[in-house]
Amino acid sequence: MANNAASRVDQGSLEAIFDGPPGQQLQPIVQCVQVKPLAGSTAPTERYRVVFSDIKNFVQTMLATQANHHVHEGKLRKGCFVRLKGYNASFVKGKKILIILDLDVLEELGECEKIGEPKALEVKPEEDNKGQPGTIQGNDFYGNKGQAQQNKQQRSIPSHTKPPSSxxxxxxxxxxxxxxxxxxxxxxxxxxxxxxxxxxxxxxxxxxxxxxxxxxxxxxxxxxxxxxxxxxxxxxxxxxxxxxxxxxxxxxxxxxxxxxxxxxxxxxxxxxxxxxxAEEQDGVPQVRFNFTGIADLQDVQKDTTVDVVGILKEVGETSQITSKTTSKPYDKRELTLVDQTGFSVRLTVWGKTAASFDVSPDSVVAFKGVKVSDFGGRSLSLLSSGSMTVNPDIDEAHRLRGWYDAQGRTDTFESHANLQGASVGAAGGQRNDYKTISQVKEEQLGMGEEADFFSVRASIIFIKQESFAYPACTTDKCNKKVIETNPGEWHCERCNITHPKPEYRYVLSINVSDHTGQIWLSAFNETGALIMGKSADELMSLKKEDDSSDSKRLGEIFQEANHKMWNFRCKAKLDNFQEQQRVRYQVSSASPVNFVQESARLAGLIKAYHI
CATH class of the missing domain: 2.40.50.140 (Nucleic acid-binding proteins)
Known part of the structure; x- marks a missing residue:
């Protein structure tokens, strides 16, 4: 393998990059002999120093951030072979260095120990004396800070692009x-x-x-x-x-x-x-995006700046608000974007962009530089330094258009405002993130002084039929339990009113499960009616019929409610029961899982994380 790889390496190519004529289009194959992060650099702008060898010589290089993914993916590592596709050559502090803009890792050549005994590229005296003071990124190339380095020599060499006309x-x-x-x-x-x-x-x-x-x-x-x-x-x-x-x-x-x-x-x-x-307008890339899927916004921190692309589903009317700082009115307009993850998000544009907005619904729109807010779950705001591109000629937009024309027009979308997957709970001040059941238990949600809020996607495996409902007061907004004092007389102690009959309300105890475990949840009237498909009054009527006959209709309805998957929004809080403390998990709302949307969301996550 080493002999085969050595025969592919372009010996002497590194020297030719610096000493060859301007405008040459070299794309040499070289070996990586060292990869190290620059001292002091941190995510998300971490920088890497890479040493490449052509067997005859080696050269220090700095990886441009858009090429960092080769390191993050574990492909660019010591001993591998690469083709250098884009670079800038420079003299820095008496050394020849390359800034690597683009490369391909040649995985078919494998890896091996350093081939040969390459030597550092020498800087000729006439080259060393022609530079200007300067350093890379304000540090020396090895990450050592210091203004004394300004006196070192640096000279820019023609970049690996088409030579400019002038x-x-x-x-x-x-x-x-x-x-x-x-x-x-x-x-x-x-x-x-x-x-x-x-x-x-x-x-x-x-x-x-x-x-x-x-x-x-x-x-x-x-x-x-x-x-x-x-x-x-x-x-x-x-x-x-x-x-x-x-x-x-x-x-x-x-x-x-x-x-x-x-x-x-x-x-x-x-x-x-x-x-x-410039007379020549090519050779420079167009707008560069780093898109975040709409479903993934619930995992993005508040005030983060992101890029998004989506189908423009709704366009609101222009409205005016007054700035608190300048007391001047300015325009705003709210848009709704959707994508193949099955989610929608509200995005606000401002000023002239809002007033002159004339993009038709169902267009693909890419936004660069939008701020993430936690207002109403997750929402977006286009910054003044951001930009908007309608129907951009990029792969993401073409895939989005194909999905929308094929099926997306008729899909329904889940809103971050409904999920509140990244919003702050009103009582507990905790993030209401989607979690697995094992995470809920391992993180001991609800064990603190304040309630914790979370969401879980799980299937119902059992519902207790005993005491699934209670007789409630029919006075508006009372809902307290009433007591039957005489036949046809139900008394509410809170209202001090007697009703001819109660309204039954759900108090369900349900056991739910996901792939990590199971947990008991308490669900009340609105959620109970959604899960059971009938009101508590209807089920109590069936119970009375079953009790007076051999009918088993009530049991069948409970059985039909099992094995269905739901998105539950829950509150976890310590509760005292029989002089013992336990965590009670209470359902605040539920929605059925849309499997088409969920499949699209998971597929979007797989693509986003290159799994």
Whole structure:
């Protein structure tokens, strides 16, 4: 295996990447001899240092975040072989390094110990003296922070893309490598979103600004122009167009409250920043999405920013609300999105987007940069830095369209507002998550001072027929148990009223089971009627008939209610029974499982997690 793999490695290719002519299209096969996370990097922007060898030489590389999945999936590891498909070459602190944008792991070549005795690529004196000060991501390549590293040498080498038409833009810097210590750089990026011009007034003065989201093959970054730069650049930037942007341009720590992009830094246009629309508009990717399924929103933390794609099911009317901070009115519009997971979600758009919204229902719409709220279970809000794309030409949208045209139009959808799968319980302040029965017991829900709320999907395996209902007062909203004092006289002690007959109400004790265990639940009138398919009054009438005859109709109805699967919303709370404490699990509501939707939801989860 090692001999076969060695014959496939492109010896000398790493040196050729740095010393070859600009614009060459090398895609060498090399061996991975080391993979390590950069010191100080953490999820979700964890960075990896990878050492590649072509048998003759080895080179230090940094993996762009969009290639991290090769490490997370366990494919990119020591001893494996890869084909380098996209990269940027640079000199950093007297060393030649690569920023890897794209690669393929060649699993058919297997793995083996390091082949040969490769040597580090040497930096020629004339190369080492031509660089500019700078580091990668504000740290040195090995993760050691320190501003003293600014004095080290760095030079940008042509990226592995088609050569730009203008020699002035020969050295293109990847967005992924920008940091406060980067100087004399040029990026080639697509404008994926442009904000409206915003104004401000405070005691320090007044001004205006706008911002754009910029994207290249290595990553995304937000750029903002203030006052004069706002006047100069606002009309130049157009969404979906590609631009060359050159320093001087300030790189600073990103203000995450204003941006939904996965970058620790952002740009501020300065007086001498150069912005030029590229003649060639290809070679730069379109908007990049990282979609979260609508069903999965119940597992997303409040205030997280996500991307979603769905079928536009409903479009609400425009309404106006007044801002608490500015006291100015602004427009809002509520939309309803659905997808093949069987769930729907409410998404709010604001301002000009809400006022000018003219997308037809049943369209596929992708949203980038929406904020997750726990209002009404789970809901979404499009941020000012976010964007909306109607019927995008991407695989996810095509699959969604195929599903909707085939079956989705006639499906019914479960709402997060109904499930409240990620909302806060009114009494206990606990998350009402879906759990297995074993999790309910292992987590000791209900054992604390406050009640715990949860949801469980389980099948009924037994319902107690003894005392399944009680005689209740018929006074509106009373529901207290009444006592038969004389034939035809039922007295309520709370209301101090005697009724000719009671209204029977359910108090069911049901045993339910899932694949992890079983548990007893208490269910009351509305849930009982839903489970049994009849009112408690009707069942009491049948019980009296059965008692006076040989009929077994009541038992048949209880048997029919068994072995059906339900979504139960429950409250767990300590209760005293015969001087002993026990946890009582009370059903607050229930809904039957829609197996078509549940199958689609599970299939969506399998695809989402690449299982």
């Amino acid at each position: 020699s002035a833009h020969a050295n293109i810097y990847p967005i992924e490598a920008l940091s406060p210590y980067s100087h004399k750089w040029t990026i080639k990026a697509r404008c994926t979103n442009k904000s409206d011009i915003k104004t401000w007034h405070n005691r320090n003065g007044e001004g205006k600004l706008f911002s754009v989201n910029l994207l290249d093959e290595s990553g995304e970054i937000r750029a903002t122009g203030f006052n004069d730069q706002c006047d100069l650049l606002y009309e130049l930037f157009q969404e979906n167009s590609v631009y060359y942007i050159s320093s001087p341009c300030r790189v600073q720590i990103a203000k995450k409250q204003f941006s939904n992009l996965n970058n620790d830094y952002e740009l501020t246009f300065e007086r001498d920043t150069q912005v030029e629309k």
